[in-house]
Amino acid sequence: MKLLFIHSALAGALVYVSFKQKLGLLPYNAATAVLLFLVVLFLLWLTSYLYRRTYFIKLPKLFSxxxxxxxxxxxxxxxxxxxxxxxxxxxxxxxxxxxxxxxxxxxxxxxxxxxxxxxxxxxxxxxxxxxxxxxxxxxxxxxxxxxxxxxxxxxxxxxxxxxxx
CATH class of the missing domain: 3.30.70 (Alpha-Beta Plaits)
Structure with a gap:
């Protein structure tokens, strides 16, 4: 569960920085922020298979x-x-x-x-x-x-x- 919090914080920080810098690639609204957060969290979840396999299995169970x-x-x-x-x-x-x-x-x-x-x-x-x-x-x-x-x-x-x- 600690890893979920770390990944959530990383995804949140990335979303915050990308909207703070106003990169102009994405529209600036809440739906885009949530979508970007979920995409980053999903990518971090996929990479966790290399070093923490239980987290890879438990995150879908958490969403379920x-x-x-x-x-x-x-x-x-x-x-x-x-x-x-x-x-x-x-x-x-x-x-x-x-x-x-x-x-x-x-x-x-x-x-x-x-x-x-x-x-x-x-x-x-x-x-x-x-x-x-x-x-x-x-x-x-x-x-x-x-x-x-x-x-x-x-x-x-x-x-x-x-x-x-």
Whole structure:
């Protein structure tokens, strides 16, 4: 992950310098800056295959994780907005005891925080032995707690574990 920050800083500095010097090759706007940043980051990522192969493998997983999380965030926001705008009450608040495969403090903290960022869910506590995460959810799929647990475990927790291992 350190290498991602270094490459991001290098790409950002290159974009800043190229726009500060006003080279005139590219139009001066935010879309061009983002595109140039991504191109430089992609080129740095390609060169990393020569000296750091794990980074070469993990960066696509990071983008996959970000895409997955933003999709989940959008779906949760739409679900809450739909429930607010319609006269029917579809909430089924429940507290779940989610068994964890994540073992390190970092993995558990990231999982708990991302669950808390998603509307409709909130991390309450972690058991003293760090094997169970208690999650409050507003929406239970078909009143099936096991299905909700599997949704979190096979989605968010699995993606986090792919990145950290």
């Amino acid at each position: 994780f970000l895409f997955f999380f933003f999709k989940e965030l959008l779906v949760a926001n739409l679900k809450i907005a739909y429930d607010i705008l319609t006269p029917h009450y579809r909430m089924r608040p429940t507290v779940l005891a989610l068994p964890l495969e994540a073992s390190s403090d970092f993995e558990i903290a990231v999982l708990a925080n991302l669950i808390g960022l998603t509307p409709g869910t909130l991390s309450i506590d972690v058991s003293p032995d760090r094997r169970i995460l208690y999650v409050h959810t507003l929406y239970l799929f078909n009143d099936d707690a096991e299905q909700m647990k599997q949704h979190i475990k096979n989605g968010l927790e699995r993606k986090i574990l792919e990145l950290t291992t």
